[in-house]
Amino acid sequence: MTRIGLRLVVPVLLLVLWWTTSAGSASPFYPPLSEVLASFQETWLFARVGSDVVPSLGRLLAGLLIACVVGIAAGVALGRVRVLSLAMNPAVQFCRSMPGAALIPVSVVLLGIGDGAKIGVIAFVCTFPVLLNTIDAVRGIDPQLEDVARSYRLTRAQRLTSVLLPAAAPQILAGIRTALAMAFIMMVVTELYAATNGVGFVTVSARNSFDVPQMWASTVLLGLLGVAVSALFLALQRRVLRWHIGMTGRN
Numbered sequence: 001m002t003r004i005g006l007r008l009v010v011p012v013l014l015l016v017l018w019w020t021t022s023a024g025s026a027s028p029f030y031p032p033l034s035e036v037l038a039s040f041q042e043t044w045l046f047a048r049v050g051s052d053v054v055p056s057l058g059r060l061l062a063g064l065l066i067a068c069v070v071g072i073a074a075g076v077a078l079g080r081v082r083v084l085s086l087a088m089n090p091a092v093q094f095c096r097s098m099p100g101a102a103l104i105p106v107s108v109v110l111l112g113i114g115d116g117a118k119i120g121v122i123a124f125v126c127t128f129p130v131l132l133n134t135i136d137a138v139r140g141i142d143p144q145l146e147d148v149a150r151s152y153r154l155t156r157a158q159r160l161t162s163v164l165l166p167a168a169a170p171q172i173l174a175g176i177r178t179a180l181a182m183a184f185i186m187m188v189v190t191e192l193y194a195a196t197n198g199v200g201f202v203t204v205s206a207r208n209s210f211d212v213p214q215m216w217a218s219t220v221l222l223g224l225l226g227v228a229v230s231a232l233f234l235a236l237q238r239r240v241l242r243w244h245i246g247m248t249g250r251n
Contacts, residue, residue, distance in 0.1 A: 031213045040217035048202065056198040057225070059115055060187040063122025067179055071127045072172060075134025076164070085135070092131070100125035100186050108194045118190040125186050126179035133175025137168035173237050180233055184226050199225070 019033045044053070078085040078092075103121050111117035145167060149159045165172075191200025203218035 028210075029212055031216065035213045036216045036220065039211075039213035040220060043202070043214055043217055044221050052197050052199055052202055053221075053225070055115070056187055056191065056200070057229075059118050059122065059190075059198070060183050060229075062115075063119045063186070064126055064176075064180060064183045066119070066123035067126035067183070068130055068176055070123070071130025071175070071179070072134050072165075074127075075131045075172075076138055076160070078131075079135040079138030092128070095124075096128040096132070100182070101189055104190060104193055107190075113194040113196070118187075118195070121190055122183050122186045126183045129178040129182065130172065130175045133171050133178075134168065137171035138164065140171075141167045170241055173241065177230075177233060177237070180229065184229065188222060 015033075022030055022032045023034075025032055078088060100121060103124065104117075107117040107121050111120060141164065145163055146159065149163045154162065187198075188200040188203075191198035192204050195201040199218055199222055203215055203222070206212070206214035206218060
């Protein structure tokens with residue numbers, strides 16, 4: 001209870017500060033918090049969940065899943081095969097240096113304004129944190145673990161699934177957590193341009209129509225979604241890494 005209370009102190013103080021500073025606001029760009037909450041209730045409580053929230057989260061999860069599969073598979077290959085890593089390193093460094101926002105016009109030209117273009121951009125941007133963390137994790141595995149696996153005559157597939165990936169899992173999941181934050185950002189950015197639905201689309205539409213309370217309400221929703229998605233991932237990470245948390249004593 002003490003930990004939960006400490007985590008709620010700052011959010012509650014920020015809400016109180018927002019309420020008090022905006023209560024008498026006459027600025028059209030900084031409406032009272034009461035108006036923002038009323039717009040939030042009208043717009044986002046069940047009204048647009050199916051039409052905008054669900055498509056946004058679906059694109060985020062699809063792009064992140066593709067990034068995880070590609071990043072882990074390629075990371076294991078590049079981490080284990082030195083020649084392949086040296087050959088692919090220039091291309092990897094070039095691609096990871098490209099800003100994700102700069103890829104949106106290219107994706108629209110090549111793939112149109114549908115979900116495929118948005119998922120493709122999210123997957124491309126999120127692949128590299130997973131890829132680089134997987135490479136480092138695979139290369140940093142204790143050689144004695146592999147010696148023990150060979151002494152037990154494990155096959156390559158068994159060494160991969162029973163030794164390599166479990167030992168590299170903490171660092172791989174750290175890369176996925178970084179990719180999750182990037183996926184959330186790219187989800188919003190891709191919906192700001194050439195979109196017909198999504199939370200980002202509603203936010204920019206509210207701005208263009210000068211519906212400032214709805215714009216603020218959409219921004220609040222994005223923050224709440226980010227916190228919820230992050231909390232769910234942390235719960236999954238703790239479940240997957242129970243053995244690692246028990247060994248290190250971290251929580």
